[in-house]
Amino acid sequence: MLAILAVSGLLMSHCNIAPQSTAPTDKNLTSETIVAGLSMPWSMAFLPDGRFLVTERTGKLRIVKDGQLDPQEIAGIPKVYYRGQGGLLDVALHPNYKENGWIYISYSSPKKEGEVGDDNGANTALMRAKLNGHELTNIEHLYKASPNVKGGVHFGGKILFDKKGYVFLSLGERGQKENAQRLNKAQGKIVRLHEDGKIPTDNPFVKTKDALPEIWSYGHRNPQGLVMHPTTGTIWAHEHGPQGGDELNIVEKGKNYGWPLITYGIDYDNSIISDKTEAPGMEQPVIYWKPSIAPCGMTFVNNPKFKDWNGDLLVGSLKFQNLEHLVIKGNKVVKKEIVFDKIGRVRDVKQGPDGNIYVVVESTGAIVKISPKS
């Protein structure tokens, strides 16, 4: 018996976990569309007065008030590279927003004069600004990933604040997988900055020759879920992998997550990217998804009202148009199930200040609220 437990424990830790067929825990929950009419929504943030900010990938920042989409967009968003997966991406409030009013925004930024890389190319940028009525003011351009690359894939773009005054930004490899391993390219990386965009002097590669000092971790493909565990403070990220290689990782300082030298997937043209799934000096995922689910958006549930979900992760799926509930024990996923099947192409999943879960759905242009049945 003990042996079986030990073996199954090993399997759990290294293998993809098949969804369980038991009755899903969403039966005690209710879902409600609270706003519709958005065009390609990508992300949302909760203002302290109850309004939401929503990014539309086409390049607009919108306000939602009392379930109504304000027809007037917010002015001041720079020109975005709207192509393929690119455009206006994440929006996040500074943890002390009430005091300082800073709103952080990531987007696919077209090449400007003097920047390196392909003409007509782009890469992911981070800015911050303050909201004054329907206008962004005090705009500061904090960071732009280099080089610019032509093509519409793999921008990453997720913003995360820790509780120590740093901001993290995920960067996709822009379709150039080899560069995920090169420390002189801001592709396939997670970077760490001070809140004003300055580069911390204790970042892991500050003293490494030819390495970019902003890099926190590397060997990523296209991370579009980036959250902090509410009690331990560890950073969890998921990324779009190749076919059958989407991953959930715990992101730590200076570590290499292996893309494209190790992967559980194969390329979309069915070619083999690597025959290795593990290698010394490279991190293993907490889980991987086979088949790929195209994970986008993620939140830890940190609310005792959700008694079956509290402490667990919810992950959005673009491909299968549902949410996955991952039961977390320590640093492991011990079970997973599909919930809210057919909700639509999920772009973002957030827990609101009211403790409810909000899901941004690209295909229906809606935000759906999930709450416990009273």
Add this chain to the structure above:
Amino acid sequence: MKLISILGCGAIYVFAFLSNAQDNLSKSIARGKELYKESCITCHLANGEGIKDTFPPLAKADFLLKYPEKSIHAIKFGMKGAIKVNNVAYNNAMPPSGFADDEIADVMNYIRNSFGNKNPQLITEKMVAAVKEK
């Protein structure tokens, strides 16, 4: 003699015209292939077969072959909701590509002439421009 030379010139002209058209099509297909690898391959896959019940196929797909305008519309403006392709029901969503009209023409020419599909009629930038959002 005059007639023969007129016929001969005509034949050369027609041949040149056809081979030029053929050349345009193959160049467009080659450009379209690169765009397909950039934006389409993750869902419709390299063989154009998609994923049954999730992402519709392009390979020998009646929808693509019967409704080129609807296919252009989907690439240009996105598409969502229930459709039937080769008698299989799909209810998913495709975001707009963000491609320019000439690029959409290239992708159309590629998918209409790959995965076992064959369609010598060239889709042009003009034809794509004529498709307006519905």
